[in-house]
Amino acid sequence: MNEYLKSYFPVADIISNTFGNCCEVVVHDLTSPESSVVYVANGNITNRRIGQSFDHLVRQVLLNKKFKNDSVSNYYFEGPNGSHIKSSSALIREPDGNVVGMICINIATNLFEDLKSFIDTFLSTEKDSIFLQEEEVQPDIMSVIDSIIAKTIGAYDPQGLSRKKSVEIVKFLDEKGIFLVKGAIDKVASLLGVSKVTIYSYLDEAKGKR
Template identity: 50%
Template sequence: MNKSEVELKRYIPIVEAIAQTFGKHCEVILHDLTHPQSSVIYVANGHVTGREVGQPFNHLITQVLLSNKFQNDLVANYKTETIDNKVIKSSTALIRNSIGEVIGALCINFDLTHLEIAKDFFGSFSQLEQDSVKEEVELYGNVLDIVDDLIGKIVDKDRVDDMDRSHKLQLVKFMDEKGVFLIKGAIDKVADLLKVSKVTIYSYLDEIRKNNSD
């Protein structure tokens, strides 16, 4: 066992602490970079990517040293993929000896595959389809009778002569919120019942929607 390896073995408890904290989907690898062709000296949860002691490093140059995110001897949260198509979130930190020479690296590989499957499942499960609504819908027969009756009940035509502008505006606001004016002919119906012109109803709606946007 060379001097660098002896020094790096001190990091094994840290490797195990990370692996045991984050569970079986978290692989942690300790590299001795003084022996690049067989840099892996310790692996926890090696089943994640299949890494074994005695193997060389893989992504140290391409995704760590050459990364734009490489800073303070660290690149965190870069994406890798295994040969069996696992999606891995990886982080790599370099290890220096007492005189500042890089002698090793600690790599964390977290398997996101199960999370991706869960995300897809919950995304599909929670997806809601929203129907598009036309500006005006034409209704016929009993449905139109029901809507006409509903408008009449909202307006309460027996009291129209006693209503001031504010009261009429509130009624129009309520009907607008409930979608009454999406129905073809509703503006004419409401104008007749409130004893105002269609232009007045349009002005009420403009005022209401402007206030809502403000």
């Protein structure tokens, strides 16, 4: 784990304690994408556990039109048993500017759904697409995504990878939304030392189409 992230653990605790049982705070280490969760304060909201990977980083955070100044606030996703989760996330940078992690605040909103007058404001969302088009992805966001790809594949020797493990790596990256970004398949193919056609075949196999 990146030691710099430990300074955010008390921050996670104080936020969770302030908002109570409806609030969960998760700290991710993005230098270890496959086991990015390194700290959880009140993990009962999404059942997050240390050692798990991120779920919403690419789709809901980095590709969100509201993502500015390394953060995005008030996006929604569905939690366990259909619960409604309101979330805000921010990237964590070391003093030299390198992105090493992310802190996420998750609030279960089901408790507020009987408060109709409050909910009209609290749960308001935009109906148009919140996702960036490929040409709108900022260079800095691309560097984060490139780092996730490199860190995911970099732990292995491409020449020594079995097809099964290669399929697992491609499936992981696909599930995390990496291939929503233009050029990601080319980068993965290059790092694995295979062609784009092979990556597509891995994707088909991962999805049970072969």
